[in-house]
Amino acid sequence: MPEGDTLHKVAARLRVMVGQTVTRFQSVIPDLDLVGRTITAVEARGKNLLIWFDADHALYTHLRMAGSWHLYRPDAPWRKPTTAARAVIATESWLAVCFYAPVVEWLSAWEVEHHPVLAALGPDLLGPDDAEQTLDVALQRLRADPRRPLGEAILDQRLVAGLGNVYKSELLFMERLDPFKPVGDYDDSTLRRLLENGRKWLRRNLGDGPRKTRWDAGRANTWVYNRSGELCPRCNTPIAMRRQGALGRTTYYCPRCQQSGAAEPPRGRVMVRGPAR
Ligand SMILES: [Zn+2]
Known part of the structure; x- marks a missing residue:
């Protein structure tokens, strides 16, 4: 099941394509053609993946329970059925395929920053921040x-x-x-x-x-x-x-040893409140 570590590992693998030009592209998004565009970054944010093209747009995927990204050499056999592919990005030397992802979106940089899911994300435990x-x-x-x-x-x-x-x-x-x-x-x-x-x-x-x-x-x-x-x-x-x-x-x-671990409620202390959800 994809969790934050999975997505950061996927991003690290797909970064071999950064700097390369797309030679073939297909996806579930109608009329989107990325051939000729350059992959400029691959970024995991929590359990979300953003593959940036020409630094101004990103292919956004969320894998939920069953999705996965595979990285192949261009002529290697796929390990999942072609009918399950939701996005295919090929360069001269690599082929990345996203299988079964329920969320595949094409977003401008502005849309990424204002996306209802991405913009609302809490701090990423594996993120680059302090x-x-x-x-x-x-x-x-x-x-x-x-x-x-x-x-x-x-x-x-x-x-x-x-x-x-x-x-x-x-x-x-x-x-x-x-x-x-x-x-x-x-x-x-x-x-x-x-x-x-x-x-x-x-x-x-x-x-x-x-x-x-x-x-x-x-x-x-x-x-x-x-x-x-x-x-x-x-x-x-x-x-x-x-x-x-x-x-x-x-x-x-464990219904027994996880019952006793609760700490006493904080006493005599101001509770720090976060932003309203
Ligand atoms: Zn126990």
């Missing part, structure tokens, strides 16, 4: 709705960009936090540690190989994600799964 400032802003945004369950809040890309459904369950398990408790029940240092840990694991997973959120050799790649019914590695209680939020996203958790 790390401390990124965490400060993310924390402020999480605080904007203290009644929101933590497991929903950290998945909201408007509050903090990059964490997806796998990281949500894994990080909350690692930090022993209850996904269903409201954000307001947790103090700043707890939330900050959660965000820092999220950034750490996103960064660790920028290399090759499958995404791992546990590093003990020979063990599984995840602690609780997709493991309902298996025993909690910490306390042997069966791992549970509940659907959470308006989209009914799966949340995996």
